[in-house]
Amino acid sequence: MNKKELHDTFSQLESQAEATLKTLKQVKQELSQLTEENHALSMENQHLRDRLAEVIKQQSIEKQISDTGMTKSRMNLEKIYEDGFHVCNLFYGSRRDGDEPCAFCLEVIYGERK
Numbered sequence: 001m002n003k004k005e006l007h008d009t010f011s012q013l014e015s016q017a018e019a020t021l022k023t024l025k026q027v028k029q030e031l032s033q034l035t036e037e038n039h040a041l042s043m044e045n046q047h048l049r050d051r052l053a054e055v056i057k058q059q060s061i062e063k064q065i066s067d068t069g070m071t072k073s074r075m076n077l078e079k080i081y082e083d084g085f086h087v088c089n090l091f092y093g094s095r096r097d098g099d100e101p102c103a104f105c106l107e108v109i110y111g112e113r114k
Contacts, residue, residue, distance in 0.1 A: 070109075070110075074109055074110075077108060077109050078109050081096075081102075081105050081109060084096050084099055086102055086104075086105055087105045087108050087109065088102060088104030088105040088107070088108050089104070089108075090104055091104070091105075
């Protein structure tokens, strides 16, 4: 191989290396853009999942209200009553002896309100 062929070969290798470097820079830039887009989409996806969970929870509460015909506050009173405590104004917060029923509490929970 003479000097001219050697010089031409190095020139070709240099141009190929420059082209490869240019391609690598483009791929790196595209990878950065895709990574940013992926992160943004992941955050949006998480926000949507959280919002969906809130909507499902709200629908569940609304379904319970429509199924039982009771408001959320009355359902809370019912739960306290079922745990063995009075919810009536006479004995509020005291424990029901032997889980005996209390007509006053039942009126507060299930009674008609205007």
